[in-house]
Amino acid sequence: MKIKNIAAALFLAASLAGFTGCGQQTAKEETTETTEKAKITDKAYICPMYCENSASDQPGKCPVCEMDLEKNPDYVAPASASADTTGAVADTAAAN
Incomplete structure (x- = not known):
């Protein structure tokens, strides 16, 4: 039972970290694209x-x-x- 709880907690933590990472990466990509557009x-x-x-x-x-x-x-x-x-x-x- 404890192993299932630990596994569920790790899965939840990994899922949240993945969503946060994607959001930050998208913002960085948008900034880079805006910067590239501004240069031209x-x-x-x-x-x-x-x-x-x-x-x-x-x-x-x-x-x-x-x-x-x-x-x-x-x-x-x-x-x-x-x-x-x-x-x-x-x-x-x-x-x-």
């Missing part, structure tokens, strides 16, 4: 599976899972020198 703002196209080193500035296929790359909704285009479309150059000598 400098590429126009990303893998829908967020494969490592798969983001690109050109459309194509993911080199890891071979899925089609999708437009990155978080893409931030870099500020470039071509932002001045007039082609005019300021004359700083005339201002003095």
